[in-house]
Amino acid sequence: MAGNQNPISAIDMLTSALRSNIIPNQEYLLQGSVIDSSAEVLHNRLRGLCDAAETGPETFHDHEMCFSLKASSPGGTPQQQQSFLLRVRRALDHPEYPWQLRYLGQPELGEKNQPTVLRSCIDIACTPNVVEFLSELGCRIEFEYVLKGYLFRKGRMKVTMSKIFRMGQAKSPDSLEAMTGSYLVELSLLAPSGQDAVADEIKVFAEQLRPLVHLEKIDYRRLQSYS
Amino acid sequence: MQREEKQLDAALEALLQRINDLKTSIRTLLFRLENEYASLSWPSFLDSYAVISGQMNTLLKVMKNDKTPLLRNLIVLPLVLSPDPDEELKQATEGRVVAFSHDITPDMLRTKPDPDVEQRQNQFEQRASQVPPETAQKQINALNKVVNHVLEQITHSREDWENEATVRAAAAQTCVMADTHTLIAAVGLGKNLKTLPIAAPAQPGPGRAQAGPAPGKTTSTIKTTIKAASQVHPYNR
Amino acid sequence: MGVIVLQLFAVPEGKSGPQVIDILTKRVTSLGGVLSGSFMVDCETYTSVASLGATRSVHLLHNSETPASVFALLEAASGNKTVALVADNLFDLLMLKLSNFYQAKKQTKIESRGPRFEAGDFLVKLGSVTMGPTFKGILVEVEYQACSLPAACWDLIREFMQGFLGGCVPSTPPQYIQNRFGDMLGPIDGINQYLEQFNAFRKTTGIR
Structure with missing residues (x-):
């Protein structure tokens, strides 16, 4: 391994990358669902539309845990707590893959003419001791679930069809129960902020999946009020 | 006196403008008729007519405007x-x-x-005055009935068409909005997915209600949960 | 992957940091070392805010030898455990986002940088340790790339190091290596040693 002639510190590289806006830290997202009986049809359609049709889509079987870091203010009321959510995802079918640590910001739905949900997103690959790290950092686990499904790619866009399973009490992979009779379909793209042309790309692709699945902007914070 | 003169001037200006616009659109229409009659389609012809009708409307509006002095008196x-x-x-x-x-x-x-x-108008007026009032009334009623009938038919057909479209969509329903909401709420907020503390009874029910114990309890649960997780995984770097 | 050993080289009286580096450079080149660029290892520390409970520190280290990784060493609240996480470069961005909970202490940013030499299977890095504008000492890193097991190659490394560093190299390995004498070591172990040394540098005023 040859060394650098003049190594720049990593912090400096990061700040210059941030300034020139090349870090893909924004996620453009559309979500929807399709019932199990029509999932096959959607799968075939996506195979036709996306890249790598011959080798077939990738399947994934992941376990995702969501941690939150809360700092209680001296006043102590829960509303004043700033909460910070971090997600850890590991591949159950490939234990040798690195784990993924993800920070997701608040989703912004924007105006009616903004085609996708926009949220800041930082994806970091890390070693498996991240759970220990996070709990020592002060995070507590909020919830977890298992996802099983298919991953398709088209250009920079990523389409996933996932079935969400609740973890059983025994925490073994056998005691899984599906949450609903549908697959969650997500269409997303990671890009540096400000590239709104990609949102139109996503919208065009989403149109091609109608009427099988209606991908739209859904504000999950509003869903909190539904029972 | 001065004010009225000014008003008149302004009104005349406006009228002149409108009339000029009208003249231009009539001229364009005539031009199109003379030169493009082969490629002219009925809808585009109707469009030009619509433009002219709109302009006449504006012209009449200007004339009816409050600011315009009564042109009748001049x-x-x-x-x-x-x-x-x-x-x-x-x-x-x-x-x-x-x-x-x-x-x-x-x-x-x-x-x-x-x-x-003028002659044709006089003829019509003569014929109209010759008709006795009852027949005239009957004729008016008949006309109203026919027009209403036609209107009904049109609204019914429109409703049928719209229904057809919705029925087709409903028959091929491939997604359930409720499921979408459940899934997204689960993935985004952890609805119905909250880890229950081991001390509480094991029920996959409304986890949110049961997962709110005192912080002390939660931290002990976390340590046990985390220990279990790190034991499950062989990679301990 | 290889065995990394750090050695503090005391700066003799009357000499400056760059002079010592020059002397060491001559010695290394006479042993067959070829200059192949420069290196840098830096460390930034973040401490948790009071509202998070017991104070914890996260040390974020970068090594120019592994430019795509960030090493995050977290000192547990109880003080007797350190969790070492290796992650992508974007982890820095995450730490910046966590600024409400973990704040960086700019004055304690410490780094070791200097020339890098290759001598056969050995990699020698002569680092001048600076904390801000102050020079704190000389830290020499030697990596034997052909083997990852200290038990198998400690003697060879010691002999090589004594060849250009002289008597300051002890015959017994440093405590860190001793604790893992039979284990396979990797980049994270080098980083752990750097953290130990950096912490020691931070505690001393003046030059070690």
């Missing part, structure tokens, strides 16, 4: 008539009226409709 009176060509007049009318002479004045300043139009 008359246009020619002061000087001369057969000599007048340069200014020629320019103002784009070469159409060369001289303000005796023969064009009756045409330009007339207020009655064309003679044949």
Whole structure:
């Protein structure tokens, strides 16, 4: 391994990358669902539309845990707590893959003419001791679930069809129960902020999946009020 | 007096503008008819008509405007008539009226409709007055009935078409909005997915209600949960 | 992957940091070392805010030898455990986002940088340790790339190091290596040693 002639510190590289806006830290997202009986049809359609049709889509079987870091203010009321959510995802079918640590910001739905949900997103690959790290950092686990499904790619866009399973009490992979009779379909793209042309790309692709699945902007914070 | 004059001037300006617009659109229509009659389609012809009708509307609106003085009460009176060509007049009318002479004045300043139009109008009025009032009323009622009938038919067909479209969509339903909401709420907020503390009874029910114990309890649960997780995984770097 | 050993080289009286580096450079080149660029290892520390409970520190280290990784060493609240996380470069961005909970202490940013030499299977890095504008000492890193097991190659490394560093190299390995004498070591172990040394540098005023 040859060394650098003049190594720049990593912090400096990061700040210059941030300034020139090349870090893909924004996620453009559309979500929807399709019932199990029509999932096959959607799968075939996506195979036709996306890249790598011959080798077939990738399947994934992941376990995702969501941690939150809360700092209680001296006043102590829960509303004043700033909460910070971090997600850890590991591949159950490939234990040798690195784990993924993800920070997701608040989703912004924007105006009616903004085609996708926009949220800041930082994806970091890390070693498996991240759970220990996070709990020592002060995070507590909020919830977890298992996802099983298919991953398709088209250009920079990523389409996933996932079935969400609740973890059983025994925490073994056998005691899984599906949450609903549908697959969650997500269409997303990671890009540096400000590239709104990609949102139109996503919208065009989403149109091609109608009427099988209606991908739209859904504000999950509003869903909190539904029972 | 001054104010009225000003108002009149302004009104005349507006009227002139509208009339010019109308003239341009009529001219375009005539041009299209003469030159593009082969490629002209009925809808585009109707469009041009719509433009003209709109402009007439605006013209009438300007005339009905409150600011316009009652044009009914004003008359246009020619002061000087001369057969000599007048340069200014020629320019103002784009070469159409060369001289303000005796023969064009009756045409330009007339207020009655064309003679044949006037005749036809008189004919109609005569026929209308000849009809006795009851028959007239009956005819009016019949016309109203027919028009309403046609209107009904149109609204019914429109409703049928709309229903057809929705029925087709409902038959092929491939997604359930409720499921979408559940899934997204679960993935985004952890609805129905909260890890239950091991001390509480094991129920996959409304986890949110049961997962709110005192912080002390939660931290002990976390340590046990985390220990279990790190034991499960062989990679301990 | 290889065995990394750090050695503090005391700066003799009357000499400056760059002079010592020059002397060491001559010695290394006479042993067959070829200059191949420069290196840098830096460390930034973040401490948790009071509202998070017991104070914890996260040390974020970068090594120019592994430019795509960030090493995050977290000292547990109880003080007797350190969790070492290796992550992508974007982890720095995450730490910046966590600024409400973990704040960086700019004055304690410490780094070791200097020339890098290759001598056969050995990699020698002569680092001048600076904390801000102050020079704190000389830290020499030697990596034997051919083997990852200290038990198998400690003697060879010691002999090589004594060749240009002289008597300051002890015959017994540093405590960190001793604790893992039979284990396979990797980049994270080098980083752990750097953290130990950096912490020691931070505690001393003046030059070690």
